[in-house]
Amino acid sequence: MNRFVSVTCIVIVMSAAGSVHCPSANAQSLTQTLKSESLDTLTREAREKGNAIRGAILFTQQNLACTKCHGPGVDGKRFAPDLTVMPDDVTDAHLVESLLLPSKTIRKGYESITVLTNAGKVVTGRLMEQDADSVTLQVPSFELPRITINRDDIDTISPNIISPMPDNLMDQVKDRSQFLDLVRYLMELNETKRKDVAVAKSASHQSIRPELFGEVLIKEFNCAACHSDDAAQSQLTAKSAPLLSWSAGRISPEHLARFIADPLHVKPGTTMPDVMRSLNDDERQAAATEITHYLVSLSDRSFATTPVDAAAAQRGGELFHTVGCVACHSPRDESHVETLAESSVPLGPIADKYSTSGLVEFLKDPLQSRPSGRMPQMKLTHWEATDIANYLMSDHDEQGARSESSFDLNQSLAKAGKTRFDKLRCAACHSSPGHSSPSSGAKPTSLPLAEVNRNNGCLSGQSGPWPMFDLSPDQTAAIQSALDNPQRKLSTPDQVAVTLTAFRCVNCHQRGELGGVSDERNPHFQTADPNLGPQGRIPPTLTGIGAKLNPQWMRQVLASGRAIRPYVLTRMPQFGINNVAHLVDDFAETDQLPEVQYADFQDETEIKKVGTELVGTSGLNCIVCHTFQLQKSANMPAVDLTEMAERLQKKWFYHYMRDPQRLSPNTIMPSFWPGGRSLRADILDGDTNLQIEAVWQYLLDGRQARTPRGLINEPLELLATDEAVMLRRSYPGIGKRGIGVGYPLGVNIAFDAEQMRLAMIWKGKFADPGGVWRSQGHGNVRPLGDSLMNFAKGPDLDDAERPWQVDEQRPPDHHFGGYSLDEKMRPEFRYRFAEVDVHDRFVDTVDEASGQPYLRRVVSLTAKSARGGLAFRAASGKSIVQVDERKFRVDDRLTVQIDQDHDGKIAETTDGQQLTIPLAIEQSPTELTLEYRW
Template identity: 65%
Template sequence: YLLSLTDERYSTPAIESEAANRGRDTFHTVGCVACHSPRAEDPQELLAENSLPLGKVHEKYSVDGLVAFLENPLQTRPAGRMPQMQLSHWEAIDIASYLLAAPTTASVTEPFPLNADLAAKGKARFTQLGCQQCHSVDSQKPAPTSLALSQVRPNQGCLSDEQGSWPLFQLSDRQRTDIQAALVRTSQDFTSSDHIALTLTGMRCVNCHQRDRLGGVSAERDIYFHTTNPNLGPQGRIPPTLTGVGAKLNPNWMRQVLVAGRTIRPYVTTRMPQYGADNVAHLVELFEQVDHLPDVEYPRFDDQKKLRESGTELVGTAGLNCIVCHTFQLKAAANMPAVDLTEMAERLKKDWFYHYMRDPQSLSRNTIMPSFWPAGRAMRKDILDGDSDLQIEALWQYLLDGRQARTPRGLIVEPIELLANDEAVMLRRSYPGVGKRGIGVGYPQQVNLVFDAEQLRLAMIWKGKFADPGGVWRSQGHGTVRPLGDQLMRFSPGPDLDDATNPWVVDDGRPPSHQFMGYSLDDKMRPRFRYRFAGIDVEDYAVDQIDGSENQAFLRRQLTFKSDGDRAGLTFRAASGNSIVRADDGVFVVDGRLQIHVQDASTAKIDTREVNGAAT
């Protein structure tokens, strides 16, 4: 009967391994494992005891069926217990591929044939068993004929653990006892706070959010909450607290978050689920009823124009430097793109804004927002005569302009350029794709490199201007150095020198058997990088030179290996890219842009291979 309701048929297409690999990352990143168990490679469930079981997904779903469910779970399960995770179509395919990639034989390999006689009997059985009381058919809503909860006998029927003309739900003793206790308590006994707690618990909002002493990210799941910007600290990866949220957010904004999926924290990889308006919209009114802050007496002012000008000054680099950490008009701050200043007045209630400005820690314990008015005293005495409340009001008046707010001073900055004139210059900081132990070197002949002292490799090279250090010299210094020039070549992560048969499995950390030994400088301030591996001392030394015949600058890289004894089974990576072509004897061209000439190539064993998806 169910098969007769649709023309679609179950199919079992092959699972693409790349899609499954992407799906594993997405499953463990966007918030699925806040409720479901994270999985090992096998795929064994790691936290099954405290998770909602997925069951044998591969025996239940086809890829197409699971993709359709993941894209719009509320269509099938409108109660919202499985929310919409704002997945793109391709993300849904990836997750479905991952969950269905279990190493098992498909239980269905051929289309199930439709039998009209059995379909007619199935339809009668569907009605006889009362399936339509819970399930919709042909877009018709369920037609329940159930008793009111006040008329239910807690020890009879479904709750009796006896077979009869009622469904057998296979409830555990704990579940049965909990339901019986809930039936005794009438809805009139519940306060607004109780209704909030019931919704947050039932929808498992408390797996990500904390409200007072209820919920919050558990220690065992903390590692699955990520951020795209570690500079923001815990608040950059952990969903915000719901304690006092009714006193914080304007009702219209809160409804947009709960119902329409509006978000202001793109750096938090865990997504805000959509549970459906019927299931969570009532929280807006409940939060408003329950959450309150002491009333604020706002300062009186006569010159609104002057106040807004002072607000513009406070936001900029000549004031409190707000734009260094906050996004402005959708333009992210370079180092710490916290919530957008131009959305604050739309989001926040004015009373809450005042309380937060006066004492950020009192409302957000883990915030990295500094206090500019400690103990009520303004740090900037030269603006509005140091009147704390007037300064806060000036900020609020400025923020009321929203997207139309005037551009504050310091938002647009001129680049800084490090120059290498007669000697090489070095800058030890974080570079794109390289950790904080990156060492950049700019050479007078305008060929430049970055050495990764964490993973002991040549990380990148380029020609032209050296670098803009503005990202690490300005503000709080948590950004990255920006290479200037052109023809930038990036090389694969992992150490250049490694064991040929048992190489280190590359991750973001430090290879355990490699040791950086520092560097020395020659008379032109060019570094000789030194490190040790497997009893071998390595020196990596680059010199900028000019090719006399073509008047082109190039780097001559000299590698020296010293050891007390012989050591076989090692490999040294000279370069990597999308493609490597062997040209003349000893000449290799990487990605059609970088030419490497290996001296004495005839006596060296040189080959090209694919390593971790890169030509090497």
Template identity: 40%
Template sequence: MEQAAGAAHNFQSNTFLKPSLSYRYPLLTAACLSLGSAALAQPIIGGLDREMDAILAGRVLLTELNCVACHNSSLQAKGAPALRETSTRIQQSYLEEFLTDPHQAKPGTTMPNLLGSLEKEEQVEAAKSLSDYILSLQTEGTPTLPAPKPSAESTARGKELYHQVGCVACHNPEGSSLENSIPLHRLGEKFIHSALVAFLENPHKARPSARMPDFQLELSEATDLASYLLRDAKVRESVQADLSRVAAGKEWFEKLHCAQCHDPEQAPLPLAKALTELDGNRDCSATDYQLTETQTSWIQAALQSMDDEWDPQREIDFQMTQLNCYACHQRDGKGGPGDGRDSYFTTTNLNLGEQARIPPSLSHIGAKLIPYTLKETLTNGSKQRPYMNTRMPAYGSAPTKDLLELFLAHDKLPVAEFTRNEVNKDARLAGQTLVGDQHFSCVACHTFNGHAMTTLNAIDMTVMANRLTENWFHLFLRNPQQFHGTTIMPNFWPDGKSIRPEMLDGDRGKQIDAIWQYLEPGQQARMPSGVRPEPIFLDADQGEAVMLRRQYTGIGKRGIGVGYPSELNIAFDAAQCRLGSLWQGPFGEMSAVWRGQGSGFVKERSKTVYRFPVGPALALLDDMEAAWPVVEEAVKAPGFQFKGYTLDAVQRPTFRYLFDGMEIKDFFEDQSDGSTFVRSLTFDKKGSEKLFFRVAAGEKVTAGADEKTYLLDGQLQMKLSLPGQIRTVDSQQELIVPLAGAESFTITYEFLTK
């Protein structure tokens, strides 16, 4: 074995490790790259596969294994975790085991086994000293005590988050074992819950190299995700640091040159020969990464070509592989979610097709996005696709600086030649007209300043001119399928001819330029036609009531709205057999339920709508103090069966339903004064001793002159045919009526104000 010259390594045998050891500082030669017998010991680098370019893969390995931290090269070292930050979170028992044998403690790690040449007892003692020294670096206090076992609800939310936001792009989905997945091994022994939460909230604080990107999780999200990741945790008893070993640990830290990776700003110049000077046939004692034959061949191929110059596009390929961008994105036909992971890229809007769930292509990205937007996207993970569940994480400025410059300098597209309109209000008015619902109808798919015409809700048009280059905008609109083969975006200029020839002489370039000029002011652009569709009103007419079975606020999809000729209106809940709401004036505005696949709500056309409590109006109680049954909104009330309705001569319904073995008929009759409703409930048999009716609930229910008159919130008067009682429940007042022995019950609702 040949040790590098003193000038290269800058150490002598008596200042490195103990003279009795045959350990030499590792050179990247044959033994350093030897194939180990333990398959689990091989380092795992996300994004590398057997079929890829050997030289590129080798260069990635040289950086990800941090070889370039000691061997001088033009390549940039990955950098290792910041120990001052890590020391506040990691459990010492795990740290000791990891330092003793990193590959056994964490299969797939890129940490070399620096203590591997020591005798076993000395390994253990050195690891204990090193862990004591590392924990002495804490600047934020001691680790928190373990949290109680996470709740099942938190763990379930964390599982959904883990499989949606992008974690499985690099790590294994639950129950899978995919090639090149970064292991999540024994996290419960490494982190306590609060420590993992802190790491997930800001991973770059501990790992500034951004190989673990920042998904900008909310505290609640980080808490749920940590609950899932630690769901099977077996937390060991904490081991207290031994301050007497700190000095010895610091000595080991210096002897092993740990600062080369963990604190490069304080480390000396590279200690070993430059990569271009290495001879692949030389031997040395190795840190032994247990590389596979393929990994060894990759590094040897990279070493043999270190002097070769790369074209910029290949350098982009290299840096995207380093950051594992290809796990989510495609560029020039390479990358994108692979088998086993594709199904975890999901969307909340299937109507938009594949582009709604698969992250966008990075082909020509430097020619597509303006510099500021591209920098914000890489650095801070800006998000413009709210329907896509996978998030673009933040990588920070330092890890992406070179990639950003390469994108901007070398991504090129042909120049779109066109005749520009004179920049004035006429051009913008033409653009406004073109995107509206009477021409190209861009608003049918895209939101505009947060407003949507339909349920498609594609990227907001008001952000486009502030994100995209004008040249890309022109080229894309000319032929969207050329950029995205699966896009549902139509081509409005087939064969270069406009489908709207009456606008701007049918000139494609002028029309696209008009749209661009219109969108340039961003959120200040005037609203195009169709974004706010004309309302659709429904009212009683010619002396007859009207009905609309749709979704109403507080009721859900089984609502039955009735507008009466005297402009008094109700919404009945057929799921819970109760009066849901009551209002005075015109009946409803139904554009939200008439358009957009009927998914919206009918809007009551009144400033004052009385909403009655969710849950059944009839209940069986042991006494007046018993709690009323709780039933969630839009959920069928147990014990009730809705039997439909019959209509009288002027189309007013009588609702029929069953409860407690009796049939109930519920009829609302509007009075000609326009202020009074008479509600009559009749039962086919007498009410039982335990039968009660909840008339209303609100902030304030007050009794009138007698025990049968009440006032709800000072504006709705209710006269009952049977005496009621007021009770207070959780800061609300309820009006309850016992129905024991009753065969009918009448409520007269009177609006005291218009």
């Protein structure tokens, strides 16, 4: 074999015998190979040899993106045709041809166009909407975004004869056998076209009706604090004001005084009214000062500030933008400027308001100070709350600190403040020691809501002896719309819509046409597993949820935020069970599914045995994707099967198994019973209902269910014998551009070709590739052996003064140039930084004194002219200790020794320490030699 070819044969040890094919450097791609075969042969063998079950699983894989493009789409408009309802003239041969030659026949209505703008920008996609003013295209990129272009900005529009489906898409499957499996599944879909079925009926509004939004606002602004509201029949609890006994000592007295004096200016968008609008400026300031002293007197706790922790703030920024905070609050740019302020719940001058410790307490459990639940509990740990608090406090000034409070409590002013507090009827909304709770104490003193004069009061927008609210014209109109209905009796679907809107559940969830993740906030909904597509990051739909979840499970979700999707990084908040408990019954009353004829069976033991078979790899292969008893599948961590029967209603399960996409539009779950016809005609005589019943009976055993076949796989192991072995695949913490190398002496590395760095080093056994080979390439290679060291991200060679700010991308001034292999197949990596060419070589060596293997790394740097100001990172860790002049110990596990011509420095980082070596190229090549020993 040519030693410079980047393919290396490897020895595999596994429980079952297998063969390894080592392709030549100029081998054809799979697509090219398949195109060279006759259409008749591929069609015949797909029907005879293809496995529809395996094909169904391939259909869901992210690299093929079948479900992304051929899925339900937006507003019922798919990017590509619905493969469950193919036209009658589609043949087996047509399916094969469509996969290999997608541009040969493009379904009418799914053609793409190219728009050239006046500015020279080219946009290609499917035409979704057009009118006299604009054209909207859906473009074939990761999230299939829609782009609207004004007609005035368009130069030309031209049709395309090339399909958006890539011509070489079949290169993404592993081999010819998988291609035949995929075709066989499509054949099944074509033969058993889906019939229309009824789906869950739910409240469905394009947007919440104005009169319902008015009901939300009446509770949001707590109008009943002043006005009796006998006509209201809403189960939604009013938004209560913060508990003042909790706030004292945790909120800055200076902020309190400013806010009380002028709440609408200090925090625009606040629901706190200005109750002193009738006072002149001096009187307002005096009243605010007195009330502030009264509030501070409610606690012995003193307000104290602490400096912002920069490292914590950086972590907090990432949490703030991923756990769900920005579903309601505005995301922020690097300068802390709110980017969606107009459509977000305002935070106000939060760094002026709280102490860091007070904000941490609030974030950990907002319900203790605001029990009405509009600010929910986000299940933050103490350290997560600390990080987010530091992030929110860090926008105060460049130093991240502020001066200490100079407030001195004056008891005389506090006594006067209590009188002011009573006179202004603050206790109508706020609870505090010595005053009754708002719900049982302060009685309404004004007219009933139904009798208010809207031209002379809170809704008039004019100043007077009434509270002044910061109401927009739309809010005013919505409240008036609600009051125009004298009965104000809400149906159960309306109760649901009002509650979901009030608690902003619809910012994350969609129910019917109400709510859903907005385009602006969509990028902030992240996942730990991109293989799952949108269902891996977008919270599930609430459409039909009352017919889906068992009431007890739903109560646990609402009460404690119980979750089954750990890959969705946005968390399920807790609003307080007393605030949302009515939803359990309301959902159940509103959502109904058509009746189902459940299958009858005679032998429970036998039916569960069949269910075990169907769930396993010898049946429907459910276990390939689903977690079971907390043990992850090889393919992706889809919802755990263990609790499924406890969670789901049986009727919903039957409907879902027959047609997953109808009930869960974002799902990548394939249909194993398309059109009601089973893909496994050999099990239970192909009886669809009986097969579904068998799976259900198996799931009923929950944690006592037998382990299905295929869950436990014997590990694979790559061995290096006389030569080094390489595996270019995805590695933990590296990604898909990882290059693992196992050396004959039992020392190993993983090199990151994306960021040009030594990412991992370990000794002993090399690696288990099962994570990528068993999951169609989507998992990770698992390093074996011991003493694994993970090094920090970012390139090893960089500018000493202006290093690249590390993220997940490729450094812009670094370029990977491949590698060459020596006679023992050991690679020498080649890359460039700016004008410096680097050859980075690792050689396994035996220490003569101890007989132990170690790695020698030789880094050769070449430049056309002298270059100084470089730094090379040799290692990183939590702690690095200098043993002697040139020897350093990393995390007390790995020793790094530097050659005689260079010196090492220990530098502090946000995550620990790193060992760097200053470099200057005065003559080319310049060499740096490092030794890594355990």
